[in-house]
Amino acid sequence: MAKAKCHSILAGLCWSVAAVWFAACNTAVRNPCLEPTVPKLNVGCYQYRAGAVTDTLLPNAVFVSLDIDSARYWYYGADKINKFALVLSPRRDTARWLLQADSGFSQMDTITFIYERKLKFYSNACGYGYDFLLSRVLSSRNNLDSVTIFTKEVSTKAGIENVKIFF
Amino acid sequence: MSKYSFSLLLFLLSFSCIAQDQDSLAVPAKASAPAAAHPKQLRFSFDVARILMNRLSEQKSSYEGGLDYYLKNETYFTAEFGSGNSVIDYPDLKYKSNNIFVRAGIDKSLFERRYPQDWGMGFIGFRYAVGMINRNEAAYTTNDGLGGITSGITPAHRFTAHWFELTGGMRVELFKNTFAGWNVRFKFLLNQKAMGELKPAYIAGYGAGEKGTAFDYNFYLAFALRWSAKH
Numbered sequence: 143m144a145k146a147k148c149h150s151i152l153a154g155l156c157w158s159v160a161a162v163w164f165a166a167c168n169t170a171v172r173n174p175c176l177e178p179t180v181p182k183l184n185v186g187c188y189q190y191r192a193g194a195v196t197d198t199l200l201p202n203a204v205f206v207s208l209d210i211d212s213a214r215y216w217y218y219g220a221d222k223i224n225k226f227a228l229v230l231s232p233r234r235d236t237a238r239w240l241l242q243a244d245s246g247f248s249q250m251d252t253i254t255f256i257y258e259r260k261l262k263f264y265s266n267a268c269g270y271g272y273d274f275l276l277s278r279v280l281s282s283r284n285n286l287d288s289v290t291i292f293t294k295e296v297s298t299k300a301g302i303e304n305v306k307i308f309f
Numbered sequence: 310m311s312k313y314s315f316s317l318l319l320f321l322l323s324f325s326c327i328a329q330d331q332d333s334l335a336v337p338a339k340a341s342a343p344a345a346a347h348p349k350q351l352r353f354s355f356d357v358a359r360i361l362m363n364r365l366s367e368q369k370s371s372y373e374g375g376l377d378y379y380l381k382n383e384t385y386f387t388a389e390f391g392s393g394n395s396v397i398d399y400p401d402l403k404y405k406s407n408n409i410f411v412r413a414g415i416d417k418s419l420f421e422r423r424y425p426q427d428w429g430m431g432f433i434g435f436r437y438a439v440g441m442i443n444r445n446e447a448a449y450t451t452n453d454g455l456g457g458i459t460s461g462i463t464p465a466h467r468f469t470a471h472w473f474e475l476t477g478g479m480r481v482e483l484f485k486n487t488f489a490g491w492n493v494r495f496k497f498l499l500n501q502k503a504m505g506e507l508k509p510a511y512i513a514g515y516g517a518g519e520k521g522t523a524f525d526y527n528f529y530l531a532f533a534l535r536w537s538a539k540h
Binding site: 172180229230231232233261262263266270271 | 451453459
C-alpha cells in the first residue's frame with residue numbers, strides 16, 4: 143500500500159512538471175510575418191515593331207516617385223531591364239512617377255496612376271495593408287508612345303503585370 | 310531543450326507508475342460491491358495549466374472547468390465551460406477580445422475497470438462547442454513602402470463560433486476522490502467566415518482564430534462525488 147501511495151505521489155509530481163513544461167512552451171509571441179504586405183504595381187516596357195509587340199530592355203532606366211516630400215529614386219541606372227515594380231500611396235488617390243528610359247540622354251516622362259484604395263487585413267502577424275484598383279493612367283509623351291492598363295487589381299500577388307508602357 | 314525532454318520523460322514515466330499502482334491494488338470484483346449496486350460519479354474538473362499560462366503570457370488569459378457524469382458502460386457525459394480574453398498590442402495593430410464558451414460531449418473509457426472502485430481511465434471522446442466572442446475596435450497603422458504611414462480604426466465585431474473536437478486523455482485517482490489528468494484536443498472550426506476579416510488572435514477554448522484547425526491540451530485537477538444507485 144505504501145508503494146502504491148509512493149507511485150501516486152510520483153505520478154502527481156511528474157504530472158505537475160509536465161503541466162509547467164507545456165505552459166512554458168505555449169506563451170504567445172507574435173508570429174513572424176512571412177508574406178509581402180506592400181502591393182507592387184508591375185510595369186512592363188514594350189515596343190510595337192512591324193506589327194508585333196516585343197519586350198524592350200531599357201538601357202539605363204530611372205524611375206522617380208514624385209509624391210513624397212522630395213523626389214525619391216526608386217530605380218537609378220537600371221540596365222537592360224524591362225520589368226519594374228513600383229508602389230502606390232494609400233494616402234492619396236493618385237501617384238506620379240517620373241520615367242527616363244536612358245539616364246544618359248533620353249527625355250523624361252511623367253506617368254500618373256489614378257486608383258481606388260481598399261483596406262485589407264493580412265493576418266495578426268502582418269497586420270493591415272492596402273490593395274488598389276487602377277482606374278486610369280495618364281502620361282506625357284516626350285519619349286514614350288503610350289501607356290495602357292493590363293490588370294486593374296494591384297495586390298501582393300506575384301506574376302501579374304498591371305501596366306504596359308510602349309516606346 | 311534537454312530539460313524539456315527530461316520533463317517529458319518524467320511525464321511518461323508516471324504512466325508506468327500508474328499501471329503498477331493499479332496492478333497492486335487489483336482486487337477481485339466480487340469481493341467489493343454488491344452486484345445490484347450501480348456506481349454513480351459526478352466529477353468536477355479545473356484546468357490548472359491555464360493558471361500557469363496566464364502567468365507566463367501577457368497577451369492572453371483564460372480559465373476552463375468542467376464536469377463529467379458517469380452514465381453506464383464506461384461512458385461519461387461531459388460538459389465544459391470557460392472564459393478568456395486577449396490583448397493585442399503590436400506597434401501596428403491593437404485590439405482586445407474576450408469570449409465565453411461551452412462544450413458538451415461524450416467520453417468513452419478504453420479500458421474496463423479492474424474493480425468497482427477503479428475510476429481511473431484512459432479515454433477518447435468528442436465535443437461540440439459554442440463560443441460567444443466579442444472583439445473590440447482595432448487600431449491599425451500601415452506602411453505604404455514609400456515611408457508613409459496611414460492609420461485608422463476598424464469597428465468592433467460580435468459573433469458566435471462553433472467548433473468540433475476530438476479528444477483523448479487520462480484521469481488518475483491520486484488520492485481518494487481526487488484526480489489528476491490531461492486531455493489533448495484536435496479542434497475543427499465550423500464557421501470561420503463568421504469572424505469577419507480581422508479574426509481574433511486568441512479564442513479561449515479554441516485557440517488561434519485565424520486557423521481552421523487547432524491543437525490544444527488541458528491539465529486537470531478534479532474532485533469526484535460518488536454514490537450508489539440500487540435497482
